Amino acid sequence: MRRSLLHMVADHYPGARLVSTRRLRGGLAAQTHAARIELASGARTTLVVRRKANGAWRIPRHFRTLEVLAESNVPAPTPVLLDVNGQYFDVPTMIIEHAGYPLLRPQDQGTWVEQMARALHKVHGVTPENADLAYLLEPPPGVAPDPPGRGEPDPLIERVRAAMRRFEGEFYPLPPTLVHDDFWPGNTVWLRQKLTAVIDWDGAKVGDRRIDVAQCRLDLTFVAGEQAAADFLRDYEALHGGPLHDLWYFDLACFERGHGWFERWHDGYADIGINWTSPEEMVAAGREFAARALAAAPR
Secondary structure (H helix, E strand, O other), rough: HHHHEEEEHHHHHHHOEEEEEOOOOOOOEEEEEEEEEOOOOOEEEEEEEEEEEOOOOOOHHHHHHHHHOOOOOOOOEEEEEEEEOOOOOOOOEEEEOOOOEEOOOOOOHHHHHHHHHHHHHHHHHOOOOOHHHHEEEEOOOEEEEEEEOOOOOOHHHHHHHHHHHHOOOOOOOOOOOOOOOOOOOHHHEOOOOEEEEEEEOOOOOOOOOOOHHHHHHHHHHHHHOOHHHHHHHHHHHHHHOOOOHHHHHHHHHHHHHHHHHHHHHHHHHOOOOOOOOOHHHHHHHHHHHHHHHHHHHOO
């Protein structure tokens, strides 16, 4: 990768030199590195190199989403270069500007949660009416793998699926918006306790905003506890202008989609320094999250 970076820097930053590279922690879906370069002026800047061996479809789509976001008020990394044809790198790669660092032990949890709610509300301000999101409607190639660890029948999972089947299509859909589809604290970056960007847009799609709200609340339950998840919902609904009805359904859908992956999620958590929870605690917290959603479902 270093040789590829040297070639790219020479072409796009005349007179610059590559100072250092380092792996960025936490990513499960791609190889991600930070590259520090010194420009001809003497100033230094940091680029993020995101490489994905099977990214011929996802990397350009991710890059296009960042281009759309650059024209909005959503805090997101600035796209720099896309290479899917092997001009510099041996696998599909994109380069973006470095925007900050994960913040997982904030000085003020209330402000931390409120800033994430505000950022997500801005994401949902991007809609098919005010941005070209048609490319997000293209179906992905192939089929996503089933989550690992499906074994003995689980009464809770069966109750979750039964409740979803019973009420599917019976709740009011909200107007479609841009959906991140993996919005959680680890996919936000910060400088000096201020949220500077939402990152990792691999799964972006057009859909119902409640998908993102449910996902963030589930992850907040794992990272910071049930109260942080409740505070996030309160702050988001204040920006939304009212309650998000039927959120319990999206909570169940989020749990059902992710329950087999919680232990693998923990690997990513641990990689970025979340060392105050265990896989067993995450599984237990996720099941409690689902139980609360089932309790909120109509009888």
